[in-house]
Amino acid sequence: MDMDSSNDSYQWNRRRLLKMVGGGAGVTALAGCSQQEGDSSTGTGTGTDRSQTEGGQAETDAQTDSGSPMPGGSLSIAAPGDPQNLDPHTTTIDVAQMVLDNVVEELFELNKNLEVEPLLAKDYQVSDDETTYTVSLKEGVSFHTGSELTAADVKYSIERILDPDLGSPRAANFELVDSIETPDEYTVVFELSQPFAPFVIGLAESAAILPEGAGEERDLKQSPVGTGPFSLSNWETDDTVVLEKFDDYHDDDLPYLDDATFNVIPEAATRQTQLQSGSADMMFGVPFQQVSQIENADGVNLQSTSGLWKQSFWFNTEEPPFDDPRVRRAVSHAINRPQLVQGVLFGNGEVAHSPVPPTSTWQDRITDDNVQDFSREKAESLFEEAGVDPASIQTSIKASRTPGPTYADTATLVQSHLSQLGMQVDVEIMDFSTWLQEVWVDKNYQLSVGSWSGRIDPDGWYYRQYHSETLEHLALLERRSRQLSRGGPNDDRSREAR
Amino acid sequence: MKLYVLKRFVQYVPVLIGVSLIAFSMIHLVSGGPVRTMLGTQATEEQVEQVRDRLDLNEPLHVQYLDWVSGVVRGDFGESIQSGKPVSEMILTRLPKTVWLAIGATLISVLIGIPAGIVSATRRYSMLDYAATGLAFTGISIPNFFLGILLILMFGGYLNLLPVSGFVDPLKHPIEGVKHLILPWMTLGTALASIVMRMMRSSLLEVFNEQYIQVANAKGLARELVTNKHAIMNALIPTVTIIGLNVGYLLGGTIVVEQIFAISGLGRLTLSAVLNRDFIVLQGVLLVTAFIFTTVNFATDMVYAYLDPRIGYE
Numbered sequence: 001m002d003m004d005s006s007n008d009s010y011q012w013n014r015r016r017l018l019k020m021v022g023g024g025a026g027v028t029a030l031a032g033c034s035q036q037e038g039d040s041s042t043g044t045g046t047g048t049d050r051s052q053t054e055g056g057q058a059e060t061d062a063q064t065d066s067g068s069p070m071p072g073g074s075l076s077i078a079a080p081g082d083p084q085n086l087d088p089h090t091t092t093i094d095v096a097q098m099v100l101d102n103v104v105e106e107l108f109e110l111n112k113n114l115e116v117e118p119l120l121a122k123d124y125q126v127s128d129d130e131t132t133y134t135v136s137l138k139e140g141v142s143f144h145t146g147s148e149l150t151a152a153d154v155k156y157s158i159e160r161i162l163d164p165d166l167g168s169p170r171a172a173n174f175e176l177v178d179s180i181e182t183p184d185e186y187t188v189v190f191e192l193s194q195p196f197a198p199f200v201i202g203l204a205e206s207a208a209i210l211p212e213g214a215g216e217e218r219d220l221k222q223s224p225v226g227t228g229p230f231s232l233s234n235w236e237t238d239d240t241v242v243l244e245k246f247d248d249y250h251d252d253d254l255p256y257l258d259d260a261t262f263n264v265i266p267e268a269a270t271r272q273t274q275l276q277s278g279s280a281d282m283m284f285g286v287p288f289q290q291v292s293q294i295e296n297a298d299g300v301n302l303q304s305t306s307g308l309w310k311q312s313f314w315f316n317t318e319e320p321p322f323d324d325p326r327v328r329r330a331v332s333h334a335i336n337r338p339q340l341v342q343g344v345l346f347g348n349g350e351v352a353h354s355p356v357p358p359t360s361t362w363q364d365r366i367t368d369d370n371v372q373d374f375s376r377e378k379a380e381s382l383f384e385e386a387g388v389d390p391a392s393i394q395t396s397i398k399a400s401r402t403p404g405p406t407y408a409d410t411a412t413l414v415q416s417h418l419s420q421l422g423m424q425v426d427v428e429i430m431d432f433s434t435w436l437q438e439v440w441v442d443k444n445y446q447l448s449v450g451s452w453s454g455r456i457d458p459d460g461w462y463y464r465q466y467h468s469e470t471l472e473h474l475a476l477l478e479r480r481s482r483q484l485s486r487g488g489p490n491d492d493r494s495r496e497a498r
Numbered sequence: 499m500k501l502y503v504l505k506r507f508v509q510y511v512p513v514l515i516g517v518s519l520i521a522f523s524m525i526h527l528v529s530g531g532p533v534r535t536m537l538g539t540q541a542t543e544e545q546v547e548q549v550r551d552r553l554d555l556n557e558p559l560h561v562q563y564l565d566w567v568s569g570v571v572r573g574d575f576g577e578s579i580q581s582g583k584p585v586s587e588m589i590l591t592r593l594p595k596t597v598w599l600a601i602g603a604t605l606i607s608v609l610i611g612i613p614a615g616i617v618s619a620t621r622r623y624s625m626l627d628y629a630a631t632g633l634a635f636t637g638i639s640i641p642n643f644f645l646g647i648l649l650i651l652m653f654g655g656y657l658n659l660l661p662v663s664g665f666v667d668p669l670k671h672p673i674e675g676v677k678h679l680i681l682p683w684m685t686l687g688t689a690l691a692s693i694v695m696r697m698m699r700s701s702l703l704e705v706f707n708e709q710y711i712q713v714a715n716a717k718g719l720a721r722e723l724v725t726n727k728h729a730i731m732n733a734l735i736p737t738v739t740i741i742g743l744n745v746g747y748l749l750g751g752t753i754v755v756e757q758i759f760a761i762s763g764l765g766r767l768t769l770s771a772v773l774n775r776d777f778i779v780l781q782g783v784l785l786v787t788a789f790i791f792t793t794v795n796f797a798t799d800m801v802y803a804y805l806d807p808r809i810g811y812e
Contacts, residue, residue: 078663082770084580085536092538165552167545169538221582237581237588238762238770239664265663265760269647273655273662402773433530433775441534441543 075260078271080285082238082264087220088208089161089168094403098284099241099262100208103144104226107135107154108204114361114456116204120149120227122186130195135203137186141250143211144231151182156212158190166215173202198457205455229255238264275300287405288346304348308456310357311406313414314439314448321388322395322446330382330390335417336374344409355461362458379421391422397447398428400435407449414449506796510789517788518570518781522563525777531555532579532775553579566781575782580774585782588767593786595665596763599686599755600748602679606687607694608741614691615698615737620725622703630695637692646685646758653681663760682759686752690744697740702733734805742798746791 083096088104091097109119118124124135141149158180161168176196181189192199214225224232227250230243241262245255263280265271268287274280276297286294286302295302313335315322322328337351353371356363383390399411408429415425425447430438439445455461533549550556554565569576575585618630654662661678668675705711706729714724753765764783771779803809 084770084774090537092536164545164548167537167549169545171545219582236591236762237583238592238766239760263664263760264762266766267647267758267760270650270654270663270758270760273650277654277658277662279661279663431530431773433535433773434528435530436534436538437530 069256071256073257075257076280077260077262078265078274078280078283079262080266083241085221086224088224089170090166092169100224102230102243103224103228103232104208105228106204106207106209108200110204110456116200120209131192133190133199135188138250139186141227142248143227144225144246145211147211149227150185151188153212154188154209155180155182157209158207160215161207170206173206198459201457230260288348291346291348306359308357308359309451310352311410311451314450316443316446319446321393324386326382326386327388330379332372333375333379334421335414340410340413343413344406356458394424395446396426396428397449398430398435398439398445399449400432401429402432410449510792513792514785514788518785521781521784525775525780526559530775535774536580576778578776578779580776585779588779589782589786592762592764592767595761596749596752596765598668598679599682599752599763600745602683603686603690603748604741604745606683607690607744610691611694612698614695616702618699619702634692634695637688642685642689643754643758645688646755649681649685665761682755682761685755693740694737698737701736702729705729705733731805735802738798738801742794746794749790
């Protein structure tokens with residue numbers, strides 16, 4: 001997932017995190033709280049959720065709590081923003097995903113260990129040449145509309161994602177799908193044009209199954225529909241989103257809660273007061289600097305898990321002097337990363353040394369060669385090697401103040417690191433929309449700070465960020481350099497390797 | 499009088515056209531567009547273009563503007579680019595909340611500001627005057643985001659007396675509704691009361707120096723009578739102007755206070771429209787705001803005529 005365009009003033013766990021914590025995150029997590037609803041006077045039931053690098057929520061409560069969950073109860077959640085768009089195939093908003101995780105479901109889900117498990121699917125087979133995926137569906141699954149889930153709904157949903165008119169940011173996950181066949185009511189066959197290992201992960205991450213024709217019959221942005229444990233009962237923009245229990249949910253035991261209300265409260269101090277005074281059972285979007293305070297507050301239980309979100313520092317490699325890799329490496333060695341973790345994330349994160357973040361099992365091996373340690377000597381000798389005097393460099397870092405404060409804070413700290421070498425660095429803070437246009441679209445920048453809240457599979461990191469075909473819409477690399485395709489665009493070994 | 503009212507309404511037209519033109523061009527001058535913001539970083543330029551085409555955003559600007567104007571004339575404010583909801587509906591659900599905020603804050607500012615101003619002016623250089631001017635100075639100086647959070651921590655957190663977020667319609671649930679509004683009212687009202695108080699004080703002091711007041715004093719009228727009967731009415735004129743401007747400012751969106759207290763009023767609609775570059779929504783909101791502001795100023799002018807019978811509008 002990319003930088004979300006949520007306007008919330010705090011970064012919070014990237015949307016897929018919730019998925020990660022359990023595709024039925026809503027089910028289990030909300031169910032866990034329902035049990036505690038009864039003794040909320042003791043306040044043990046209030047779970048909070050940390051931002052980006054973390055993300056777990058009341059989930060662990062559900063499992064570690066003694067006593068079995070009781071059905072019934074309402075949950076009040078303090079959310080930092082409005083969902084804005086609840087169409088599961090197009091939304092890029094964190095809060096929307098959080099709501100939708102309870103409303104729509106995918107064929108597969110990811111469990112806590114990031115492994116794929118069937119959700120609406122019963123199981124699946126892959127052909128020997130790895131281009132045909134045959135998925136059999138669970139029977140007797142109902143949509144909120146009352147109709148039963150069939151293969152036609154799956155076909156419709158994936159084709160809707162691929163419809164260029166919709167402009168779904170999820171389309172890239174399925175661009176290798178040649179055809180979708182439905183030999184019988186409960187079987188779907190996906191034909192891929194070439195083997196693509198992360199295909200099932202794509203189905204788990206972002207392919208909500210909607211009833212056939214839903215996109216034409218209703219405005220999905222306003223009234224999403226799916227097979228989830230809750231259905232949307234009311235949504236007042238910028239105010240509240242109310243979910244109510246779906247009685248025909250395919251897991252008979254779930255959900256426990258009768259309803260759940262997301263209250264949109266943009267100001268973190270207000271959310272925190274709501275939580276501590278008991279008006280909210282749960283809060284999302286804890287600012288990093290408040291983590292330790294909330295952790296120690298009475299009656300509040302802070303849950304956090306490492307996530308896949310990663311913040312990166314970007315060079316425009318077409319702009320001298322950053323077109324010289326030695327200069328880029330020099331700058332890299334001049335940045336004190338542990339200090340960024342402390343100063344920006346207040347210790348709630350780790351230093352990343354590879355394009356794939358440390359939380360992923362696919363993280364690159366860290367060796368002495370590739371570790372980007374903070375070393376003034378290395379930086380200075382690299383500058384010397386490149387024949388560039390750092391004091392002659394005048395540049396600026398463009399960073400967005402939204403959706404979270406981390407970009408601007410990082411830019412400011414990096415500015416101080418670089419000025420120690422004599423570089424003259426300005427920090428230009430802008431709003432997200434302007435940043436997107438200037439950095440992402442127009443490539444009108446030298447240095448910037450951005451993030452990438454990647455995929456479970458490393459393909460999501462490497463292909464999207466480094467393949468020549470995708471460079472067109474990535475700000476990370478110059479379009480000409482095509483680093484991964486040394487023999488030209490047709491020799492993209494990375495692509496074939498997948 | 500009738501002719502005057504009619505004239506004033508005719509004057510609305512150029513004002514509103516001007517406002518809508520400025521709003522329209524400003525949002526297009528700023529970098530960043532609604533579709534890219536909506537689709538995020540992973541959408542390709544191609545996808546962005548397709549969506550722009552679908553939303554008619556690739557039409558020349560003057561065509562887009564005229565399209566919008568011709569809709570407005572027929573009462574159709576268009577649909578939000580971000581959510582697809584009709585803008586008029588969005589404004590109608592949010593306006594009452596902001597109106598409640600504005601009315602309460604104005605009442606507080608008048609109920610505190612005017613008496614405090616009078617007390618201050620009539621007992622100039624006394625301890626009371628110093629206390630009142632000192633407080634007013636503090637009230638103006640405290641930014642409302644800071645005061646709001648202090649009040650939240652105090653009344654919501656520490657004392658746990660009042661709800662700190664959300665809006666409940668006082669017409670449906672009077673007690674709950676007012677409870678939800680007390681802290682936002684206090685936050686907004688403090689600064690406004692200070693402004694009103696200072697204006698009341700200075701204009702009353704000015705009136706006290708007028709010759710007719712000296713005459714009244716010289717002929718031995720009681721001090722209270724001079725103040726109440728002769729001075730206050732005249733001193734109210736500049737104060738009413740300030741109150742009118744305040745109301746306009748409040749109705750234009752109390753962005754910060756709505757944000758802190760999680761009230762989904764016009765202010766937050768404006769903010770998210772700006773951040774999302776949803777200019778259809780922004781134009782609608784600004785047009786309505788401009789209309790309200792002009793109307794409030796008009797009403798203020800009418801109040802002058804009541805306060806000072808010499809002022810007539812023919």
